[in-house]
Amino acid sequence: MLCILNACSTSSNQLEQILERGELRVVSRYGLTSYYTNSGQLAGFEFDLAQAFADYLGVELKVTVPNTLSKTLDMIENGQADIAAAGLTITRARQNRLRFGPIYHEVTQQLIYRHGSPKPRDITEISSGQLEILANSSHAEQLALLQQEIPLLSWTENQSIDSSGLLQLVQLELIDYTIVDSNEMSASHGLYPELRVAFDVSDPQPLAWGMRRSEDMSLQLAVTAFFEEIENTGYLDQLIETYFGHIRRFDYVDSRAIHRRIQTHLPQYESMFKAAALAYGYDWRLLAAMAYQESHWNPEAVSSTGVRGLMMLTQATANEMGVTDREDPEQSIFAGTAYLTIIKNRLPERIAEPDRTWLALAAYNIGLGHLEDARILTEKNGGNPDRWADVRENLPLLAKQQWFSQTRYGYARGGEPVRFVGNIRRYYDIMLHHDEVNRNSTTPPAEPNQTLPAAL
Incomplete structure (x- = not known):
């Protein structure tokens, strides 16, 4: 860590600011692949990674869950958070806004429909149904690219719910289709037994943490060193196995x-x-x-x-x-x-x-x-x-x-x-x-941008 600090000539670079305040500010999102509560304990693949990085730096972890994906990206750009650990795919548009750390996983965008409905064979066969996706997501970017070849392609971007909520809308037949990443669908398949994958909407896309774009490379150097260490020690593979190793063929x-x-x-x-x-x-x-x-x-x-x-x-x-x-x-x-x-x-x-x-x-x-x-x-x-x-x-x-x-x-x-x-x-x-689900149905919804404590 001293080598990273000495390699950065700025008197008070981003990494030094994190160490001085004693707190790593991370934005994430709720979901089985990112961040959730388990009997009052915080858990999730992205949360455990972020906690390990905070421990690596010797600071406390503060996690915030913005109410929209757009707000997540804004908080990184505005310096309100240090890292977006939210299962972000690296896209061309996002690379213009954020700097990304090392790739740690790959996902494919998939079109989801409900069992019992006609299965569309490709994107041209969904024009008669209602397609709803997460606003400002990589899915919206992918559809915009496809729309250049298929002008009649249309969709609705939902600002108020997450991917799990969209899957539930398809399960309840309130919408016909949505698009989610393959890791989310694999983790959620047993929770929504009526849902099916129609086809892949994209090629495999890399996942990485997002950081603010600037000339200051101190945080990115620390993140790169951290991922190199957890790959060498096997911790990254162990974490992937913990959260995704039990996912098998859907029954x-x-x-x-x-x-x-x-x-x-x-x-x-x-x-x-x-x-x-x-x-x-x-x-x-x-x-x-x-x-x-x-x-x-x-x-x-x-x-x-x-x-x-x-x-x-x-x-x-x-x-x-x-x-x-x-x-x-x-x-x-x-x-x-x-x-x-x-x-x-x-x-x-x-x-x-x-x-x-x-x-x-x-x-x-x-x-x-x-x-x-x-x-x-x-x-x-x-x-x-x-x-x-x-x-x-x-x-x-x-x-x-x-x-x-x-x-x-x-x-x-x-x-x-x-x-x-x-x-x-x-x-x-x-x-x-x-x-x-039962707990959420009996308690008031969380306030927007609610900040939750680090691991209990």
Whole structure:
């Protein structure tokens, strides 16, 4: 950092001003790919990146969410904020207004329509429907380019809601189409099970942080050095895996089912999940997601292998945990939670969250011995045995003789815990979204440009 400061000749450059005030001012936007609240804690891919950069500088993080995208860009240009960490794509028009940091991801713009409506094959087939997009977005820039070739192309720019709101309008059939970035659609697909991707509207476009254009390069140099460090340490890959690694092929029937059962089945057991979560230190929605994966919240569920109940306990596990009736919902929830905790405690102490939880869930499904075999194979293959993303790639090897013959516990269907953990993470996201929607429906809307505190 001293090298960066010394390389900038200005007596009080932007980086020095940030360090002097002890605060990094970031503008972002609400959404699963950027910034949201989770049980009162702040989270999101962009938020975690910004927090890591603030820690790198040794300053506090202050995040502001402007009420429009246009205001976000204005605040950077006017010096009211230092960085726009809002999933911004680099476009020609934006490069005339902002300076961008290193590229950290790529997305594609996609046209979204509702299942049951005619699927348009290309942009020329949407003229009879209502297309509504985010105002002043890269989507508007792309449509303006397409309009040069298709003069009849028309759309409405919405100033008052975000991409998630536009997806909801399509879901409710209040508009026919919208355009969102592919990462947002992937993260939101389970939340809006009726929506479909018709086609890509653009080629892949890079994402980066936006900063003020000026001769002062101090902040950009610091941002570049920061991204170089987190790429070298693997933190960037780990963060991408944390927020996007569980997104798999969209299952329409499954996603509709959990939305329905949240209303019809979950209320009977919610207080039990909350009590178990309080007793053992979990988010109750994670336990509920785990139970949904196991039994779809059916306390009388029985598998072909004889496991049964909400948490699908084996007879041996039930005996170990003192369960007298595996079909009793409360006994099942508390025993399953306690057993998961035992597994977590048996993992090496050096394994940090969230990898610790994902590995424990995998062991809950396949057994701690087989998980340890997979971790050993991961290390042999050059991966990190303490990272779920690496172990996940090696678990399926337990079903192949050339690999399981090298292990202590032998053959296992290693693909099952991969699906098991991925499904739980997806169900957990859906439950977080439901909770957020319900909370927002009973509380007043936030004031425009509301400033939220850094991580609690």
